[in-house]
Amino acid sequence: MAKRSNGEGTICKRSDGRWMISVMLGRDNKTGKIVRKYCYGKSKSEVLKKKEALLDQRKGPVYIDADKVTVGQWVEKWLTIYAKASVRENTYAGYRSVVVNHIQPLLGDIKLQKLRGIDIQNMVNQIKDTGGGPRLAELTFAVLRIALNKAFHEEILQRLPFKTVSLPKKRRKEFTPLTATEWVRLFAVAETDAEMYTALLLEWATGISRSELLGLKWIDFNFTTDNVSIRRAVIITDHGPKLDDTKTNARQRVLPLPEVTMQQIRLHQEQQNVIMSANKHAWENNDLVFPNFYGKLQDPRSWSKKFQKIAQRANLSITFHKLRHDHASRLSENGASIKDAQYRLGHSTTQMLLNVYTHRISGGQEKIASWLNSSFPTAPTDHETPLH
Structure with a gap:
């Protein structure tokens, strides 16, 4: 030697x-x-x-002895070094919640190198069996997979144990769009709250997300061309609501608005100016379209509770997010192309729109059935000729 x-x-x-x-x-x-x-x-x-x-x-900063380190120690290190630097604050908070409440209790004590697919499968099953549901099980698995992939690429982990894991099937919930009568009822109740009425009219016309709605500034509205630019969103952090860029580049878009919506937006601006003047000593001017009483960001969770009260008074069982689904369905029913619907809703791919919002785009299947019906070939009756 x-x-x-x-x-x-x-x-x-x-x-x-x-x-x-x-x-x-x-x-x-x-x-x-x-x-x-x-x-x-x-x-x-x-x-x-x-x-x-x-x-x-x-x-390097992530060196660990993979023979001794536990799954819990590694996911904690992954959160601190990698996740915190690469995702938005609200996403990081979600990751941490999953790690603390599910990965750590169920897998935390297992040595990283000894983690097996059956251990991960057991975690997924326990989350589902204890009432967490398929969505939470899938989210927890996704976070763990990201952390393990990073360990593998850093050559800390020699194999990826999650490849044999089966996730529970998610049942797609059918969504029924609001009828014209239900929209009338919702608007009628919301008229008692000028801000909510304006927001609902804008939501009806755009289908933007709750976070995008609360992140709107007056500079985003073009009163000459009657459109609104979606540029930012309000995210929930450990330190309260915060303005951030939209989640993806596809979310940044310019949406033309109907005249009825723009008229209400102008009226809302006038009403806000009156409130701002009367409350000028306490008002913090952040140029927000839908701020709280002091001109500051509204917490999206508080907004949802506020909307829930309006919906209940209108005798509707619906969340604010479902209004986004409603917009997609109305686009479909009125012949909007899948690409136009994708842009308006800010999705990166059409697959998201197909999977989540509507199973029937632009009446395409009905058009196909109608065409097939009208083009059915009829063979001559005087001789046997194969159909062409």
């Missing part, structure tokens, strides 16, 4: 023909014993490359 220079490890060729190198990484903080790692390869150069990669990895 030949020894290399100090600090470079011990390298040798084994009896099975493979090369091996022993690398000293330091000492255990508790026992003081030397910590060694072994790298194997088909050639001397291969194990030397693996050794260098191991040493470089140890210098």
